[in-house]
Every structure is written in C-alpha cells, then in structure tokens.
Amino acid sequence: MNYRTVLLIIFVILCAHTSFAQQPFTFVKTDEPVSLWKALAWDVLPGGGHIYTGHYEYAAVFAGLKISGVYAMYYYYNYWQYRGSLYRSAKKANEAIDPEHDLLFKDPEGGYKTVKEFGYAYDRAAHYFTLSILANAAIYITSWLCTWYHVQEINESRQPTYVGFNQFSFTTDENGTMWASCTMRW
Amino acid sequence: MSLNNKTIVLLLAIVLATGCLHEPVDEEYFDDLSRVKGGQKPTPPVDLSMTINNYIITLSFYTDKIDNGQLLTYDPDTGSNENLYYLVYISATDPAQFSDPKLYYDIKYYVGYVAETDFEEGVDPKVVTIQISSSYHGPVYVWMTSHDGGRESDHSEVVNGDIP
Numbered sequence: 001m002n003y004r005t006v007l008l009i010i011f012v013i014l015c016a017h018t019s020f021a022q023q024p025f026t027f028v029k030t031d032e033p034v035s036l037w038k039a040l041a042w043d044v045l046p047g048g049g050h051i052y053t054g055h056y057e058y059a060a061v062f063a064g065l066k067i068s069g070v071y072a073m074y075y076y077y078n079y080w081q082y083r084g085s086l087y088r089s090a091k092k093a094n095e096a097i098d099p100e101h102d103l104l105f106k107d108p109e110g111g112y113k114t115v116k117e118f119g120y121a122y123d124r125a126a127h128y129f130t131l132s133i134l135a136n137a138a139i140y141i142t143s144w145l146c147t148w149y150h151v152q153e154i155n156e157s158r159q160p161t162y163v164g165f166n167q168f169s170f171t172t173d174e175n176g177t178m179w180a181s182c183t184m185r186w
Numbered sequence: 187m188s189l190n191n192k193t194i195v196l197l198l199a200i201v202l203a204t205g206c207l208h209e210p211v212d213e214e215y216f217d218d219l220s221r222v223k224g225g226q227k228p229t230p231p232v233d234l235s236m237t238i239n240n241y242i243i244t245l246s247f248y249t250d251k252i253d254n255g256q257l258l259t260y261d262p263d264t265g266s267n268e269n270l271y272y273l274v275y276i277s278a279t280d281p282a283q284f285s286d287p288k289l290y291y292d293i294k295y296y297v298g299y300v301a302e303t304d305f306e307e308g309v310d311p312k313v314v315t316i317q318i319s320s321s322y323h324g325p326v327y328v329w330m331t332s333h334d335g336g337r338e339s340d341h342s343e344v345v346n347g348d349i350p
Contacts, residue, residue, distance in 0.1 A: 071201060075208075082208035086215070093216035100287050101338055104223035105216050112223045112336075 008180070033155040039147050043140075049147035053154060062143045069136040076129040083125040087118040224336020226262040231272055231330050233311070236345040238326065241318045245274065246311040247330060247342070249302060261334040271333045273299045274314065281327055281344055290341045291331065299333070323349055 034053060043049025047063030050056070090105045094115050097103060104112035113121065167183040219225050231247040238244075249259040249267050260267045275295040284290065297316060305312045318326070327346045332339040 074201075075204065078206070078208045081210050085210035085212070089211055089213050089215040089217075092213055093222070096217065097219070097222065098227060098337070100340075101227075101291060104336060106221045106223065 031158045033158045034151045036148065036151045039151050040144055043143055043147045049143065050150070053147060053150040055146075055150055058146055058150075062139070062146070065139045066136075066143070069132070069139050072132040073129070073136055076125065076132045080122075080125040080129045083118070083122040087115070087122040090115045090118045222337070224263070224334045227337040228261040228267075228270055228332040228334045228339045229259050230332050230339040230342040231312075232258050232342065234328070234330055234342050234345050235311075236326075236328055236347050238347045238349055241320050241322075241349065243276075243316040243318060243326065243328065243347070244313060245316065245328060245330075245345075246313045247272070248310045249312060249332075250308050250310045259332060261332075263334065267302050267332075269334055270302045271299045271335070272302070272312075273331045273333055273338070274316070275329050275331070275341070276316065277327045278322075278324055279327070280325075280346070281329065290329065291338060318349060325349075 039049045039052045042052040043062075046066040047059030050059035050062060086108070090103075090113070093105065094103050102114045102116070104114060105118070107113045107118075107121075169181050171179045171181075173179065216222070231249050232251055233248045235246050236243055249257075249270070249272065251258045257267055259270070261269055274297040275290065276297050277295045281290055281295075289295070300312075300314055316328075325346060325348050327344055329344040330342045
C-alpha cells in the first residue's frame with residue numbers, strides 16, 4: 001500500500017470523525033463562573049454559601065454549627081444578664097440588711113454565696129458570653145474560608161476555552177485529478 | 187405541611203423557653219430574709235468579763251440570761267440559743283480605733299468558737315480560757331459574737347486587760 005492510499009484512508013477517517021462535531025469557530029465559556037461575593041453573602045445564612053456552591057454536606061454541618069452558635073450566644077447573653085441581676089440584688093440587700101457582715105444569699109442554682117462570690121459568678125457568665133461570640137466568629141470565618149475555597153475550585157474548571165473544528169473539501173481539475181483538502185482550526 | 191410548621195413552632199418555643207430560664211431577677215429579690223442563710227441574726231452573749239493570770243485569759247459570759255421573759259442571747263428564728271455558737275475575737279489594739287466596723291468580724295482577730303451545747307444547759311456564766319504566748323506583753327482586747335450557722339450577731343461589749 002503506497003503512502004497516498006494510507007493518507008487517503010487517514011483523511012477519510014478523520015473527516016468522518018470530525019464531520020459529526022461541526023461547530024462554528026468561536027470563543028466560548030463552558031459555564032458562568034461563581035461569584036465569590038454572592039457566595040460569601042449567602043453564607044451569612046446558615047449553610048447558605050455552601051448550598052450556593054453545591055456542597056450540601058458542608059451546608060448541613062455549618063448550618064448546625066451556626067444555629068447552635070447563635071443559640072449559645074442568646075443563652076449566655078441571658079445568663080450573663082441573669083447573674084448580673086443576682087449580683088446587684090445581693091449587693092443591695094447586703095447593704096440594706098447588715099452592711100457589717102458578709103451575708104450568705106441563696107443561689108437559685110444551689111448553695112449559698114456572698115456578694116463577692118455572686119460577683120465572681122457574674123464575671124464567669126460574662127466570660128461564657130464572650131467565648132460564645134468568639135466561637136461564632138470562628139465558625140463564620142471557617143465557613144467563609146471553605147466557601148471561598150469551593151468558589152476558587154469551581155471557577156478553576158470554568159476558565160474560558162477555545163473550541164475548534166475541521167473543514168474538508170474535494171475538488172476536481174480539468175485533467176480529472178481529484179484534490180482533497182482539510183483545514184483544521186483551533 | 188402543617189405538622190412541619192407545628193414542629194418548627196414547637197422547637198422555637200423550646201429554644202425561647204430555655205433562654206428564658208434565666209430571666210433577670212428584680213432588685214428586691216434578696217431583700218426577702220428567707221433567701222438569706224440564717225434568716226434573722228442572733229443576739230450576742232452578754233456581761234462579758236475577763237481575768238488574766240500568768241498568760242491565761244479566762245473569759246466568762248452569759249447566754250441564758252432572761253429579761254422580761256425573753257432570753258437575751260438567742261436566735262430570733264428559733265427563739266432559743268440551742269443552735270448558737272459563740273465566737274471569740276482578740277486584738278492587741280483597741281477595736282474602737284478600727285477604720286472599718288467590719289474588722290470586728292475579721293478572721294484576722296478570730297480565735298475560735300464554743301457551742302451552746304458544749305456547756306451544761308441553763309448554767310451561767312460560761313467560761314472559756316485562752317492561752318497567750320509568754321513572749322507577748324501589752325494590752326489585750328477581747329469581744330464575742332453569736333453565730334447561728336448562717337448569720338453572725340453584732341459584737342458584744344469589748345473587754346480589755348493588760349499582760350505585764
């Protein structure tokens with residue numbers, strides 16, 4: 001088999017293959033990239049950013065953490081206010097009833113406490129509230145970082161790409177010779 | 187769908203209720219003596235006197251004296267003195283010079299205590315002795331209080347002596 005026959009066979013196969021994928025030569029995006037700012041804004045809601053990026057298992061975990069975190073803040077804020085009211089009430093009562101002695105007041109959570117001890121419990125409650133705020137900040141920052149990472153990951157696979165196609169033609173001259181040509185564009 | 191809504195409302199109610207477990211109390215909350223350990227404060231021992239002999243202080247006091255049919259030393263919550271402890275304080279400086287009346291009850295001057303039940307019932311005066319270090323020379327001021335397990339009384343009169 002001479003080389004012309006081989007070339008002709010390759011040409012025919014190539015044309016047959018590419019003829020089914022004829023597309024105009026163009027510059028297209030395979031898909032729209034995900035907006036980082038929209039994803040981060042959605043992530044203010046529990047699991048919102050992860051649903052936006054399609055990571056539902058992350059959404060479930062962070063939704064749980066965020067709801068628990070907000071509830072912890074609500075709980076410890078109330079607890080802080082409550083311990084503060086007990087402290088102020090005990091201080092006022094001690095001064096009114098017997099300022100020369102450190103009285104022991106019944107703590108609703110059990111046992112007895114002096115005014116100073118109620119003050120310590122008030123401080124502890126403030127620490128719990130502060131910690132709950134820090135925990136929420138940590139959860140939100142972690143969630144945003146995960147969202148940012150997922151957006152980057154998605155957008156990497158959505159970079160603009162070139163799509164090419166092949167064009168082939170047959171011509172015959174006055175001497176009866178057939179000419180075949182192929183143009184490949186990318 | 188309505189079941190889901192009910193479930194959500196129930197969960198929210200539980201969340202709000204647990205948050206409200208710690209509703210702040212009003213300022214008068216502890217003005218109620220039932221919330222103060224010991225309730226009303228007892229009265230102190232009376233007629234305190236002291237003798238000093240060879241670095242031993244002998245303190246005598248009365249707790250069963252009656253005035254108008256009422257014990258002078260008693261716990262108003264029980265009406266008796268059976269549950270009382272008697273605390274002894276001692277100082278080398280005159281407590282009248284204390285900058286803060288709270289110092290009368292400061293642990294710095296506290297020596298120890300005896301219980302009403304340590305003595306024979308109804309017998310007065312009651313006597314306790316305190317051994318002083320032989321290296322000490324100078325004035326001694328002693329006073330007492332009663333304690334009902336929760337609250338301490340005002341202090342008794344202060345007696346003083348001198349160790350040569």
